[in-house]
Amino acid sequence: xxxxxxxxxxxxxxxxxxxxxxxxxxxxxxxxxxxxxxxxxxxxxxxxxxxxxxxxxxxxxxxxxxxxxxxxxxxxxxxxxxxxxxxxxxxxxxxxxxxxxxxxxxxxxxxxxxxxxxxxxxxxxxxxxxxxxxxxxxxxxxxxxxxxxxxxxxxxxxxxxxxxxxxxxxxxxxxxxxxxxxxxxxxxxxxxxxxxxxxxxxxxxxxxxxxxxxxxxxxxxxxxxxxxxxxxxxxxxxxxxxxxxxxxxxxxxxxxxxxxxxxxxxxxxxxxxxxxxxxxxxxxxxxxxxxxxxxxxxxxxxxxxxxxxxxxxxxxxxxxxxxxxxxxxxxxxxxxxxxxxxxxxxxxxxxxxxxxxxxxxxxxxxxxxxxxxxxxxxxxxxxxxxxxxxxxxxxxxxxxxxxxxxxxxxxx
Amino acid sequence: xxxxxxxxxxxxxxxxxxxxxxxxxxxxxxxxxxxxxxxxxxxxxxxxxxxxxxxxxxxxxxxxxxxxxxxxxxxxxxxxxxxxxxxxxxxxxxxxxxxxxxxxxxxxxxxxxxxxxxxxxxxxxxxxxxxxxxxxxxxxxxxxxxxxxxxxxxx
Numbered sequence: 305x306x307x308x309x310x311x312x313x314x315x316x317x318x319x320x321x322x323x324x325x326x327x328x329x330x331x332x333x334x335x336x337x338x339x340x341x342x343x344x345x346x347x348x349x350x351x352x353x354x355x356x357x358x359x360x361x362x363x364x365x366x367x368x369x370x371x372x373x374x375x376x377x378x379x380x381x382x383x384x385x386x387x388x389x390x391x392x393x394x395x396x397x398x399x400x401x402x403x404x405x406x407x408x409x410x411x412x413x414x415x416x417x418x419x420x421x422x423x424x425x426x427x428x429x430x431x432x433x434x435x436x437x438x439x440x441x442x443x444x445x446x447x448x449x450x451x452x453x454x455x456x457x458x459x460x461x462x463x464x465x466x467x468x469x470x471x472x473x474x475x476x477x478x479x480x481x482x483x484x485x486x487x488x489x490x491x492x493x494x495x496x497x498x499x500x501x502x503x504x505x506x507x508x509x510x511x512x513x514x515x516x517x518x519x520x521x522x523x524x525x526x527x528x529x530x531x532x533x534x535x536x537x538x539x540x541x542x543x544x545x546x547x548x549x550x551x552x553x554x555x556x557x558x559x560x561x562x563x564x565x566x567x568x569x570x571x572x573x574x575x576x577x578x579x580x581x582x583x584x585x586x587x588x589x590x591x592x593x594x595x596x597x598x599x600x601x602x603x604x605x606x607x608x609x610x611x612x613x614x615x616x617x618x619x620x621x622x623x624x625x626x627x628x629x630x631x632x633x634x635x636x637x638x639x640x641x642x643x644x645x646x647x648x649x650x651x652x653x654x655x656x657x658x659x660x661x662x663x664x665x666x667x668x669x670x671x672x673x674x675x676x677x678x679x680x681x682x683x684x685x686x687x688x689x690x691x692x693x694x695x696x697x698x699x700x701x702x703x704x705x706x707x708x709x710x711x712x713x714x715x716x
Numbered sequence: 717x718x719x720x721x722x723x724x725x726x727x728x729x730x731x732x733x734x735x736x737x738x739x740x741x742x743x744x745x746x747x748x749x750x751x752x753x754x755x756x757x758x759x760x761x762x763x764x765x766x767x768x769x770x771x772x773x774x775x776x777x778x779x780x781x782x783x784x785x786x787x788x789x790x791x792x793x794x795x796x797x798x799x800x801x802x803x804x805x806x807x808x809x810x811x812x813x814x815x816x817x818x819x820x821x822x823x824x825x826x827x828x829x830x831x832x833x834x835x836x837x838x839x840x841x842x843x844x845x846x847x848x849x850x851x852x853x854x855x856x857x858x859x860x861x862x863x864x865x866x867x868x869x870x871x
Binding site: 347348349350351353355357358393520521522523524536540541542605606615617619621629630632634638639641642643 | 740741743744767773775786789795816818841842858
Protein backbone atom coordinates (compact mmCIF):
# COMPACT_ATOMS: atom_id res chain seq x y z
CA UNK A 305 0.00 0.00 0.00
CA UNK A 306 1.45 3.25 -1.05
CA UNK A 307 0.24 5.57 1.53
CA UNK A 308 0.24 6.34 5.13
CA UNK A 309 0.79 9.81 3.83
CA UNK A 310 -0.42 12.28 6.37
CA UNK A 311 1.59 15.30 5.26
CA UNK A 312 -0.84 17.17 3.09
CA UNK A 313 -3.83 15.78 4.91
CA UNK A 314 -5.70 15.30 1.68
CA UNK A 315 -5.95 11.53 1.84
CA UNK A 316 -8.55 9.39 3.51
CA UNK A 317 -8.10 5.79 4.52
CA UNK A 318 -11.22 3.68 4.55
CA UNK A 319 -11.30 0.09 5.78
CA UNK A 320 -14.21 -1.87 4.36
CA UNK A 321 -15.23 -5.27 5.61
CA UNK A 322 -14.42 -7.88 6.72
CA UNK A 323 -17.02 -10.32 7.98
CA UNK A 324 -19.52 -12.15 5.85
CA UNK A 325 -20.42 -15.74 6.71
CA UNK A 326 -21.85 -16.58 3.30
CA UNK A 327 -18.57 -16.30 1.41
CA UNK A 328 -15.63 -18.58 1.11
CA UNK A 329 -13.53 -15.48 1.02
CA UNK A 330 -14.71 -12.70 3.30
CA UNK A 331 -12.78 -9.65 2.40
CA UNK A 332 -11.51 -6.50 3.96
CA UNK A 333 -10.55 -3.67 1.69
CA UNK A 334 -8.50 -0.76 2.86
CA UNK A 335 -9.00 2.15 0.55
CA UNK A 336 -7.05 5.34 0.24
CA UNK A 337 -8.82 8.35 -1.17
CA UNK A 338 -7.82 11.74 -2.30
CA UNK A 339 -11.00 13.74 -2.26
CA UNK A 340 -13.55 11.65 -4.09
CA UNK A 341 -11.03 9.64 -6.07
CA UNK A 342 -9.82 6.21 -5.00
CA UNK A 343 -6.01 6.28 -5.04
CA UNK A 344 -5.29 2.81 -3.80
CA UNK A 345 -7.03 -0.27 -2.53
CA UNK A 346 -5.56 -3.03 -0.45
CA UNK A 347 -6.95 -6.44 0.33
CA UNK A 348 -7.01 -8.69 3.37
CA UNK A 349 -8.69 -12.07 3.57
CA UNK A 350 -8.62 -14.59 6.38
CA UNK A 351 -11.46 -13.54 8.60
CA UNK A 352 -13.35 -16.74 8.07
CA UNK A 353 -10.87 -19.36 6.96
CA UNK A 354 -12.75 -22.63 7.21
CA UNK A 355 -9.92 -25.06 6.53
CA UNK A 356 -11.90 -27.03 3.96
CA UNK A 357 -8.79 -28.18 2.08
CA UNK A 358 -7.28 -29.61 5.28
CA UNK A 359 -10.57 -31.18 6.30
CA UNK A 360 -10.91 -32.83 2.89
CA UNK A 361 -7.70 -34.78 3.53
CA UNK A 362 -9.35 -36.42 6.52
CA UNK A 363 -12.62 -37.45 4.89
CA UNK A 364 -13.29 -40.03 2.22
CA UNK A 365 -14.18 -39.17 -1.35
CA UNK A 366 -17.95 -39.43 -1.04
CA UNK A 367 -18.02 -37.45 2.21
CA UNK A 368 -15.96 -34.78 0.51
CA UNK A 369 -18.56 -34.45 -2.23
CA UNK A 370 -20.98 -33.01 0.33
CA UNK A 371 -18.28 -30.99 2.04
CA UNK A 372 -17.27 -29.40 -1.26
CA UNK A 373 -20.88 -28.58 -2.01
CA UNK A 374 -20.87 -26.31 1.04
CA UNK A 375 -18.01 -24.12 -0.15
CA UNK A 376 -20.56 -21.86 -1.75
CA UNK A 377 -24.31 -21.46 -1.53
CA UNK A 378 -24.80 -19.89 -4.95
CA UNK A 379 -22.60 -22.12 -7.06
CA UNK A 380 -22.75 -25.31 -4.99
CA UNK A 381 -23.25 -27.43 -8.11
CA UNK A 382 -20.14 -25.89 -9.70
CA UNK A 383 -17.85 -27.16 -6.98
CA UNK A 384 -19.30 -30.66 -6.78
CA UNK A 385 -19.24 -31.08 -10.55
CA UNK A 386 -15.64 -29.91 -10.74
CA UNK A 387 -14.68 -32.28 -7.93
CA UNK A 388 -16.77 -35.21 -9.15
CA UNK A 389 -15.47 -35.11 -12.72
CA UNK A 390 -11.91 -35.02 -11.41
CA UNK A 391 -12.44 -37.98 -9.08
CA UNK A 392 -14.21 -39.89 -11.87
CA UNK A 393 -11.09 -39.50 -14.02
CA UNK A 394 -8.94 -40.80 -11.15
CA UNK A 395 -11.31 -43.72 -10.61
CA UNK A 396 -11.30 -44.47 -14.32
CA UNK A 397 -15.08 -44.54 -14.60
CA UNK A 398 -17.17 -42.97 -17.32
CA UNK A 399 -20.43 -41.35 -16.16
CA UNK A 400 -23.55 -42.28 -18.11
CA UNK A 401 -24.73 -39.99 -20.89
CA UNK A 402 -28.08 -39.33 -19.23
CA UNK A 403 -26.25 -38.54 -16.00
CA UNK A 404 -24.04 -36.03 -17.77
CA UNK A 405 -27.02 -34.38 -19.46
CA UNK A 406 -28.83 -33.92 -16.16
CA UNK A 407 -25.63 -32.66 -14.55
CA UNK A 408 -25.21 -30.06 -17.29
CA UNK A 409 -28.88 -29.12 -17.06
CA UNK A 410 -28.57 -28.34 -13.36
CA UNK A 411 -25.34 -26.44 -14.04
CA UNK A 412 -27.07 -24.16 -16.55
CA UNK A 413 -30.10 -23.65 -14.31
CA UNK A 414 -27.70 -22.65 -11.57
CA UNK A 415 -26.08 -20.13 -13.91
CA UNK A 416 -29.52 -18.66 -14.66
CA UNK A 417 -30.34 -18.19 -10.99
CA UNK A 418 -26.91 -16.77 -10.23
CA UNK A 419 -27.02 -14.28 -13.12
CA UNK A 420 -30.58 -13.18 -12.27
CA UNK A 421 -29.46 -12.63 -8.71
CA UNK A 422 -26.52 -10.58 -9.92
CA UNK A 423 -28.67 -8.44 -12.22
CA UNK A 424 -30.86 -7.61 -9.25
CA UNK A 425 -27.87 -6.66 -7.11
CA UNK A 426 -26.49 -4.47 -9.91
CA UNK A 427 -29.86 -2.74 -10.20
CA UNK A 428 -30.01 -2.23 -6.45
CA UNK A 429 -26.52 -0.73 -6.27
CA UNK A 430 -27.30 1.57 -9.15
CA UNK A 431 -30.42 2.81 -7.36
CA UNK A 432 -32.84 1.00 -9.67
CA UNK A 433 -34.75 -1.03 -7.12
CA UNK A 434 -37.67 -1.88 -9.39
CA UNK A 435 -35.25 -3.86 -11.53
CA UNK A 436 -33.97 -5.61 -8.41
CA UNK A 437 -37.47 -6.66 -7.40
CA UNK A 438 -38.35 -7.84 -10.91
CA UNK A 439 -35.26 -10.00 -11.35
CA UNK A 440 -35.51 -11.53 -7.91
CA UNK A 441 -39.17 -12.35 -8.42
CA UNK A 442 -38.29 -14.05 -11.70
CA UNK A 443 -35.42 -15.83 -10.03
CA UNK A 444 -38.01 -17.66 -7.95
CA UNK A 445 -39.14 -19.38 -11.17
CA UNK A 446 -35.74 -20.95 -11.71
CA UNK A 447 -35.42 -21.77 -8.01
CA UNK A 448 -38.70 -23.66 -8.31
CA UNK A 449 -37.37 -25.55 -11.32
CA UNK A 450 -34.31 -26.56 -9.30
CA UNK A 451 -36.58 -27.69 -6.50
CA UNK A 452 -38.63 -29.76 -8.93
CA UNK A 453 -35.46 -31.52 -10.11
CA UNK A 454 -33.51 -31.93 -6.91
CA UNK A 455 -35.92 -31.30 -4.04
CA UNK A 456 -33.70 -28.45 -2.84
CA UNK A 457 -33.34 -24.79 -3.59
CA UNK A 458 -29.70 -24.24 -2.65
CA UNK A 459 -27.66 -27.40 -2.11
CA UNK A 460 -29.01 -29.61 -4.85
CA UNK A 461 -26.88 -32.65 -3.97
CA UNK A 462 -27.39 -33.90 -7.52
CA UNK A 463 -23.89 -35.13 -8.25
CA UNK A 464 -22.40 -38.43 -7.35
CA UNK A 465 -19.44 -40.28 -8.79
CA UNK A 466 -20.53 -41.85 -12.07
CA UNK A 467 -23.55 -39.65 -12.71
CA UNK A 468 -26.35 -37.99 -10.79
CA UNK A 469 -28.62 -39.06 -7.93
CA UNK A 470 -32.05 -38.16 -9.27
CA UNK A 471 -33.73 -38.72 -12.60
CA UNK A 472 -36.09 -36.43 -14.51
CA UNK A 473 -39.44 -37.75 -15.78
CA UNK A 474 -41.66 -36.55 -18.63
CA UNK A 475 -43.97 -34.57 -16.38
CA UNK A 476 -41.09 -32.64 -14.83
CA UNK A 477 -39.69 -31.97 -18.28
CA UNK A 478 -42.97 -30.46 -19.43
CA UNK A 479 -43.19 -28.29 -16.33
CA UNK A 480 -39.64 -27.02 -16.73
CA UNK A 481 -40.15 -26.16 -20.41
CA UNK A 482 -43.30 -24.24 -19.47
CA UNK A 483 -41.46 -22.21 -16.83
CA UNK A 484 -38.63 -21.63 -19.25
CA UNK A 485 -40.96 -19.80 -21.65
CA UNK A 486 -41.80 -17.36 -18.87
CA UNK A 487 -38.12 -16.81 -18.07
CA UNK A 488 -37.28 -16.12 -21.72
CA UNK A 489 -40.13 -13.60 -21.95
CA UNK A 490 -38.94 -11.83 -18.79
CA UNK A 491 -35.30 -11.76 -19.87
CA UNK A 492 -36.38 -10.30 -23.19
CA UNK A 493 -37.83 -7.47 -21.17
CA UNK A 494 -34.53 -6.95 -19.33
CA UNK A 495 -32.80 -6.84 -22.66
CA UNK A 496 -34.96 -3.89 -23.62
CA UNK A 497 -34.60 -2.17 -20.24
CA UNK A 498 -31.57 -0.18 -21.39
CA UNK A 499 -33.46 1.41 -24.24
CA UNK A 500 -36.30 2.52 -21.97
CA UNK A 501 -34.13 3.43 -18.98
CA UNK A 502 -31.20 5.48 -20.30
CA UNK A 503 -30.19 6.60 -16.79
CA UNK A 504 -29.46 2.99 -15.82
CA UNK A 505 -27.11 2.66 -18.78
CA UNK A 506 -25.48 6.00 -18.02
CA UNK A 507 -24.91 4.97 -14.41
CA UNK A 508 -23.14 1.73 -15.41
CA UNK A 509 -21.10 2.99 -18.36
CA UNK A 510 -17.48 3.85 -17.70
CA UNK A 511 -17.55 2.61 -14.10
CA UNK A 512 -14.90 0.11 -12.98
CA UNK A 513 -12.77 0.16 -16.10
CA UNK A 514 -10.65 -2.93 -16.64
CA UNK A 515 -8.66 -2.70 -19.89
CA UNK A 516 -8.17 -5.89 -21.85
CA UNK A 517 -4.42 -6.13 -21.23
CA UNK A 518 -4.89 -5.65 -17.49
CA UNK A 519 -7.65 -8.25 -17.37
CA UNK A 520 -5.33 -10.78 -18.99
CA UNK A 521 -2.27 -9.85 -16.93
CA UNK A 522 -4.17 -10.04 -13.65
CA UNK A 523 -5.63 -13.45 -14.55
CA UNK A 524 -9.28 -12.37 -14.27
CA UNK A 525 -11.94 -14.98 -15.03
CA UNK A 526 -15.55 -15.36 -16.09
CA UNK A 527 -17.91 -12.54 -17.05
CA UNK A 528 -15.42 -10.02 -15.65
CA UNK A 529 -12.84 -11.17 -18.19
CA UNK A 530 -15.33 -11.58 -21.03
CA UNK A 531 -16.62 -8.04 -20.51
CA UNK A 532 -13.05 -6.91 -21.29
CA UNK A 533 -13.39 -8.54 -24.70
CA UNK A 534 -11.48 -11.75 -24.00
CA UNK A 535 -13.56 -14.67 -25.28
CA UNK A 536 -12.32 -17.21 -22.74
CA UNK A 537 -14.77 -19.75 -21.41
CA UNK A 538 -13.84 -23.16 -19.97
CA UNK A 539 -16.97 -24.67 -21.51
CA UNK A 540 -15.59 -23.91 -24.98
CA UNK A 541 -11.83 -24.11 -24.35
CA UNK A 542 -11.72 -27.24 -22.23
CA UNK A 543 -15.16 -28.83 -22.71
CA UNK A 544 -16.31 -31.05 -19.84
CA UNK A 545 -19.56 -32.98 -19.37
CA UNK A 546 -21.49 -32.59 -22.66
CA UNK A 547 -20.53 -29.03 -23.64
CA UNK A 548 -18.76 -30.32 -26.76
CA UNK A 549 -22.08 -31.46 -28.23
CA UNK A 550 -24.55 -28.76 -27.24
CA UNK A 551 -24.84 -25.51 -29.20
CA UNK A 552 -23.88 -22.27 -27.47
CA UNK A 553 -21.79 -19.15 -28.05
CA UNK A 554 -19.29 -17.43 -25.80
CA UNK A 555 -20.65 -13.98 -24.90
CA UNK A 556 -18.35 -10.97 -24.74
CA UNK A 557 -18.57 -7.20 -24.51
CA UNK A 558 -15.93 -4.65 -25.41
CA UNK A 559 -16.76 -1.76 -23.09
CA UNK A 560 -14.56 -3.11 -20.23
CA UNK A 561 -16.84 -1.62 -17.55
CA UNK A 562 -19.82 -2.54 -15.38
CA UNK A 563 -22.14 -1.98 -18.35
CA UNK A 564 -20.17 -4.63 -20.25
CA UNK A 565 -20.41 -7.04 -17.32
CA UNK A 566 -24.19 -6.53 -17.28
CA UNK A 567 -24.45 -7.07 -21.01
CA UNK A 568 -22.36 -10.27 -20.87
CA UNK A 569 -24.59 -11.73 -18.18
CA UNK A 570 -27.81 -10.87 -20.01
CA UNK A 571 -26.43 -12.43 -23.19
CA UNK A 572 -25.35 -15.51 -21.24
CA UNK A 573 -28.87 -15.91 -19.86
CA UNK A 574 -30.16 -16.41 -23.39
CA UNK A 575 -27.43 -18.94 -24.11
CA UNK A 576 -28.43 -20.76 -20.93
CA UNK A 577 -32.07 -20.94 -22.00
CA UNK A 578 -31.00 -22.26 -25.40
CA UNK A 579 -28.89 -24.94 -23.74
CA UNK A 580 -31.55 -25.92 -21.19
CA UNK A 581 -34.08 -26.39 -23.96
CA UNK A 582 -31.63 -28.45 -26.02
CA UNK A 583 -30.65 -30.61 -23.02
CA UNK A 584 -34.28 -31.36 -22.12
CA UNK A 585 -35.36 -32.10 -25.67
CA UNK A 586 -32.35 -34.33 -26.39
CA UNK A 587 -32.14 -36.08 -23.04
CA UNK A 588 -30.79 -39.58 -23.83
CA UNK A 589 -32.45 -42.59 -22.23
CA UNK A 590 -30.65 -45.03 -19.99
CA UNK A 591 -29.20 -45.22 -16.53
CA UNK A 592 -28.38 -42.05 -14.60
CA UNK A 593 -25.30 -43.41 -12.85
CA UNK A 594 -22.71 -46.16 -12.80
CA UNK A 595 -21.30 -47.73 -9.67
CA UNK A 596 -18.14 -46.13 -8.39
CA UNK A 597 -15.34 -47.82 -6.43
CA UNK A 598 -14.65 -46.74 -2.87
CA UNK A 599 -10.88 -46.57 -3.16
CA UNK A 600 -9.11 -44.52 -5.77
CA UNK A 601 -5.81 -45.56 -7.28
CA UNK A 602 -2.82 -43.30 -7.09
CA UNK A 603 -2.78 -40.36 -9.45
CA UNK A 604 -3.45 -36.67 -9.91
CA UNK A 605 -5.91 -34.66 -11.92
CA UNK A 606 -6.63 -31.04 -12.77
CA UNK A 607 -10.33 -30.38 -13.20
CA UNK A 608 -11.77 -27.13 -14.52
CA UNK A 609 -15.32 -25.83 -14.61
CA UNK A 610 -16.95 -22.62 -15.78
CA UNK A 611 -18.92 -21.49 -12.73
CA UNK A 612 -21.35 -18.55 -13.05
CA UNK A 613 -18.56 -16.28 -11.81
CA UNK A 614 -15.77 -17.78 -13.86
CA UNK A 615 -13.20 -20.52 -13.97
CA UNK A 616 -13.22 -22.88 -11.03
CA UNK A 617 -10.23 -25.21 -10.73
CA UNK A 618 -9.65 -28.23 -8.50
CA UNK A 619 -6.38 -30.12 -8.22
CA UNK A 620 -6.88 -33.56 -6.74
CA UNK A 621 -4.07 -35.93 -5.79
CA UNK A 622 -4.92 -39.46 -4.69
CA UNK A 623 -2.74 -41.96 -2.86
CA UNK A 624 -4.51 -45.29 -3.31
CA UNK A 625 -6.71 -45.04 -0.23
CA UNK A 626 -10.29 -43.85 0.12
CA UNK A 627 -9.14 -40.37 1.14
CA UNK A 628 -7.48 -37.77 -1.09
CA UNK A 629 -3.85 -36.88 -0.46
CA UNK A 630 -4.50 -33.28 -1.45
CA UNK A 631 -7.43 -31.30 -2.69
CA UNK A 632 -6.79 -27.79 -3.89
CA UNK A 633 -9.76 -25.57 -4.65
CA UNK A 634 -9.55 -22.18 -6.29
CA UNK A 635 -12.91 -20.46 -6.53
CA UNK A 636 -13.41 -17.78 -9.20
CA UNK A 637 -13.85 -14.86 -6.81
CA UNK A 638 -10.27 -15.16 -5.54
CA UNK A 639 -9.00 -14.96 -9.10
CA UNK A 640 -10.95 -11.75 -9.65
CA UNK A 641 -9.65 -9.87 -6.62
CA UNK A 642 -6.47 -8.47 -8.22
CA UNK A 643 -8.60 -7.22 -11.10
CA UNK A 644 -11.10 -5.65 -8.67
CA UNK A 645 -8.35 -3.55 -7.15
CA UNK A 646 -7.47 -2.37 -10.62
CA UNK A 647 -11.10 -1.50 -11.31
CA UNK A 648 -11.45 0.48 -8.09
CA UNK A 649 -8.43 2.68 -8.75
CA UNK A 650 -9.31 6.11 -10.11
CA UNK A 651 -12.99 5.47 -9.38
CA UNK A 652 -15.26 7.42 -7.04
CA UNK A 653 -16.24 6.51 -3.48
CA UNK A 654 -19.79 6.40 -4.76
CA UNK A 655 -18.85 3.67 -7.22
CA UNK A 656 -17.42 1.22 -4.66
CA UNK A 657 -20.65 -0.73 -4.11
CA UNK A 658 -21.30 -1.04 -7.82
CA UNK A 659 -17.76 -2.12 -8.71
CA UNK A 660 -17.72 -4.61 -5.84
CA UNK A 661 -21.00 -6.05 -6.96
CA UNK A 662 -19.83 -6.29 -10.55
CA UNK A 663 -17.48 -9.21 -9.92
CA UNK A 664 -20.39 -10.94 -8.17
CA UNK A 665 -18.75 -11.66 -4.84
CA UNK A 666 -22.00 -11.29 -2.84
CA UNK A 667 -20.15 -8.86 -0.59
CA UNK A 668 -22.59 -6.03 -1.02
CA UNK A 669 -25.53 -8.12 0.13
CA UNK A 670 -24.08 -7.76 3.58
CA UNK A 671 -24.40 -4.95 5.99
CA UNK A 672 -20.85 -3.84 6.36
CA UNK A 673 -19.13 -1.31 8.55
CA UNK A 674 -17.14 1.35 6.83
CA UNK A 675 -14.90 3.66 8.75
CA UNK A 676 -14.07 6.97 7.18
CA UNK A 677 -11.06 8.60 8.77
CA UNK A 678 -10.42 12.22 7.97
CA UNK A 679 -6.69 12.61 8.21
CA UNK A 680 -6.93 16.36 8.51
CA UNK A 681 -8.53 16.36 11.94
CA UNK A 682 -8.43 12.69 12.84
CA UNK A 683 -12.21 12.53 12.96
CA UNK A 684 -13.71 9.17 12.36
CA UNK A 685 -16.97 8.53 10.65
CA UNK A 686 -18.49 5.09 10.68
CA UNK A 687 -20.72 4.12 7.79
CA UNK A 688 -22.61 0.96 7.09
CA UNK A 689 -22.58 -0.40 3.57
CA UNK A 690 -26.26 0.52 3.26
CA UNK A 691 -25.48 4.09 4.29
CA UNK A 692 -22.67 4.22 1.78
CA UNK A 693 -25.14 3.09 -0.83
CA UNK A 694 -27.62 5.77 0.20
CA UNK A 695 -24.85 8.32 0.15
CA UNK A 696 -23.75 7.17 -3.27
CA UNK A 697 -27.27 7.61 -4.65
CA UNK A 698 -27.46 11.12 -3.17
CA UNK A 699 -24.08 11.89 -4.63
CA UNK A 700 -25.20 11.05 -8.11
CA UNK A 701 -28.42 13.00 -7.66
CA UNK A 702 -26.40 16.10 -6.79
CA UNK A 703 -23.60 15.62 -9.25
CA UNK A 704 -25.26 14.65 -12.47
CA UNK A 705 -23.78 11.76 -14.37
CA UNK A 706 -21.12 12.80 -16.87
CA UNK A 707 -22.48 14.04 -20.12
CA UNK A 708 -20.19 11.53 -21.80
CA UNK A 709 -21.99 8.73 -19.99
CA UNK A 710 -25.33 9.98 -21.24
CA UNK A 711 -24.26 9.01 -24.70
CA UNK A 712 -23.49 5.46 -23.62
CA UNK A 713 -25.30 2.96 -25.79
CA UNK A 714 -27.23 -0.08 -24.67
CA UNK A 715 -25.82 -2.60 -27.12
CA UNK A 716 -28.92 -4.71 -27.73
CA UNK B 717 -2.63 -25.99 -30.97
CA UNK B 718 -2.58 -29.73 -30.30
CA UNK B 719 -1.04 -31.20 -27.17
CA UNK B 720 1.85 -32.83 -29.03
CA UNK B 721 2.65 -29.59 -30.88
CA UNK B 722 2.88 -27.78 -27.56
CA UNK B 723 5.11 -30.52 -26.13
CA UNK B 724 7.37 -30.36 -29.20
CA UNK B 725 7.65 -26.60 -28.90
CA UNK B 726 8.44 -26.75 -25.19
CA UNK B 727 11.00 -29.49 -25.80
CA UNK B 728 12.57 -27.55 -28.66
CA UNK B 729 12.96 -24.41 -26.61
CA UNK B 730 13.65 -25.51 -23.07
CA UNK B 731 15.72 -28.60 -24.07
CA UNK B 732 17.73 -29.87 -21.12
CA UNK B 733 15.93 -27.66 -18.64
CA UNK B 734 13.06 -30.14 -18.74
CA UNK B 735 13.25 -32.82 -16.07
CA UNK B 736 10.11 -34.59 -17.25
CA UNK B 737 7.18 -33.86 -19.53
CA UNK B 738 4.04 -35.98 -19.61
CA UNK B 739 0.64 -35.81 -21.22
CA UNK B 740 -1.56 -38.06 -19.06
CA UNK B 741 -4.88 -36.90 -20.51
CA UNK B 742 -6.14 -34.79 -23.40
CA UNK B 743 -5.48 -31.07 -22.85
CA UNK B 744 -3.35 -31.76 -19.77
CA UNK B 745 0.45 -31.41 -19.85
CA UNK B 746 2.64 -31.85 -16.77
CA UNK B 747 6.08 -30.30 -17.07
CA UNK B 748 8.67 -30.86 -14.38
CA UNK B 749 11.58 -28.45 -14.11
CA UNK B 750 14.23 -27.62 -11.55
CA UNK B 751 13.52 -24.72 -9.28
CA UNK B 752 16.31 -22.69 -10.91
CA UNK B 753 14.67 -23.04 -14.31
CA UNK B 754 11.15 -22.08 -13.20
CA UNK B 755 11.30 -18.48 -14.32
CA UNK B 756 12.69 -19.23 -17.76
CA UNK B 757 10.07 -21.96 -18.23
CA UNK B 758 7.25 -19.59 -17.29
CA UNK B 759 8.69 -16.86 -19.48
CA UNK B 760 8.70 -19.25 -22.41
CA UNK B 761 5.16 -20.45 -21.71
CA UNK B 762 3.99 -16.86 -21.63
CA UNK B 763 5.52 -16.29 -25.06
CA UNK B 764 3.76 -19.44 -26.20
CA UNK B 765 0.39 -17.94 -25.23
CA UNK B 766 -0.10 -19.33 -21.74
CA UNK B 767 -0.79 -16.00 -20.07
CA UNK B 768 -3.49 -17.13 -17.66
CA UNK B 769 -2.34 -18.60 -14.37
CA UNK B 770 -5.29 -20.53 -12.95
CA UNK B 771 -3.76 -21.12 -9.56
CA UNK B 772 -0.73 -22.48 -7.70
CA UNK B 773 -1.12 -25.70 -5.73
CA UNK B 774 1.23 -26.88 -3.03
CA UNK B 775 1.60 -30.50 -1.93
CA UNK B 776 3.45 -31.72 1.16
CA UNK B 777 5.39 -34.83 0.14
CA UNK B 778 7.37 -35.35 3.32
CA UNK B 779 10.97 -34.41 2.58
CA UNK B 780 10.02 -32.04 -0.17
CA UNK B 781 7.22 -29.67 -1.07
CA UNK B 782 5.84 -29.96 -4.56
CA UNK B 783 4.48 -26.79 -6.13
CA UNK B 784 2.35 -26.83 -9.26
CA UNK B 785 1.68 -23.79 -11.41
CA UNK B 786 -1.47 -24.37 -13.46
CA UNK B 787 -1.43 -22.38 -16.69
CA UNK B 788 -4.35 -22.48 -19.07
CA UNK B 789 -5.24 -21.12 -22.45
CA UNK B 790 -7.91 -21.96 -25.00
CA UNK B 791 -6.23 -25.19 -26.10
CA UNK B 792 -4.52 -26.78 -23.12
CA UNK B 793 -3.63 -26.72 -19.42
CA UNK B 794 0.11 -26.81 -18.73
CA UNK B 795 1.09 -27.65 -15.17
CA UNK B 796 4.65 -26.76 -14.20
CA UNK B 797 5.90 -28.80 -11.29
CA UNK B 798 8.85 -27.86 -9.09
CA UNK B 799 10.04 -29.23 -5.78
CA UNK B 800 11.78 -27.57 -2.89
CA UNK B 801 13.36 -29.30 0.14
CA UNK B 802 11.50 -29.12 3.44
CA UNK B 803 14.48 -27.77 5.36
CA UNK B 804 15.00 -24.90 2.92
CA UNK B 805 11.53 -24.15 1.55
CA UNK B 806 12.36 -21.33 -0.81
CA UNK B 807 10.84 -20.65 -4.19
CA UNK B 808 11.26 -17.71 -6.56
CA UNK B 809 8.39 -15.27 -7.06
CA UNK B 810 6.86 -15.24 -10.53
CA UNK B 811 4.99 -11.95 -10.08
CA UNK B 812 7.43 -10.11 -12.33
CA UNK B 813 6.21 -12.27 -15.24
CA UNK B 814 2.63 -13.05 -14.17
CA UNK B 815 1.23 -10.16 -12.11
CA UNK B 816 -1.88 -12.10 -11.16
CA UNK B 817 0.14 -14.67 -9.18
CA UNK B 818 0.46 -12.52 -6.09
CA UNK B 819 -2.51 -13.85 -4.12
CA UNK B 820 -1.59 -17.47 -4.81
CA UNK B 821 1.99 -16.90 -3.68
CA UNK B 822 0.82 -15.23 -0.49
CA UNK B 823 -1.52 -18.17 0.09
CA UNK B 824 1.43 -20.59 -0.29
CA UNK B 825 3.41 -18.67 2.29
CA UNK B 826 0.52 -18.84 4.74
CA UNK B 827 -0.51 -22.43 4.25
CA UNK B 828 2.82 -24.19 3.71
CA UNK B 829 5.35 -21.84 5.27
CA UNK B 830 7.19 -21.51 1.97
CA UNK B 831 9.39 -18.49 1.52
CA UNK B 832 8.68 -16.83 -1.79
CA UNK B 833 11.76 -14.83 -2.66
CA UNK B 834 11.31 -11.32 -4.09
CA UNK B 835 7.57 -11.41 -3.53
CA UNK B 836 6.26 -7.85 -3.96
CA UNK B 837 3.89 -8.11 -1.00
CA UNK B 838 4.78 -10.68 1.70
CA UNK B 839 2.00 -9.98 4.20
CA UNK B 840 -0.27 -12.81 5.37
CA UNK B 841 -3.41 -13.27 3.30
CA UNK B 842 -5.74 -16.14 4.16
CA UNK B 843 -5.20 -16.92 7.84
CA UNK B 844 -6.54 -14.86 10.75
CA UNK B 845 -4.53 -12.05 12.31
CA UNK B 846 -4.07 -13.97 15.58
CA UNK B 847 -2.90 -17.17 13.89
CA UNK B 848 0.15 -18.59 15.73
CA UNK B 849 3.49 -17.98 14.04
CA UNK B 850 5.04 -21.09 12.53
CA UNK B 851 1.78 -23.04 12.24
CA UNK B 852 1.26 -24.02 8.62
CA UNK B 853 -2.05 -25.84 8.31
CA UNK B 854 -1.57 -27.65 5.02
CA UNK B 855 1.65 -29.33 6.11
CA UNK B 856 0.95 -32.96 6.86
CA UNK B 857 2.52 -32.80 10.31
CA UNK B 858 0.17 -30.00 11.38
CA UNK B 859 -2.78 -31.45 13.25
CA UNK B 860 -5.76 -29.54 14.43
CA UNK B 861 -6.46 -29.95 18.11
CA UNK B 862 -9.70 -28.69 19.39
CA UNK B 863 -9.12 -26.65 22.54
CA UNK B 864 -10.57 -28.37 25.63
CA UNK B 865 -14.10 -27.31 26.37
CA UNK B 866 -14.36 -25.46 29.64
CA UNK B 867 -17.79 -25.18 31.19
CA UNK B 868 -17.86 -22.36 33.72
CA UNK B 869 -18.74 -23.48 37.23
CA UNK B 870 -17.72 -27.11 36.74
CA UNK B 871 -14.62 -28.76 38.17
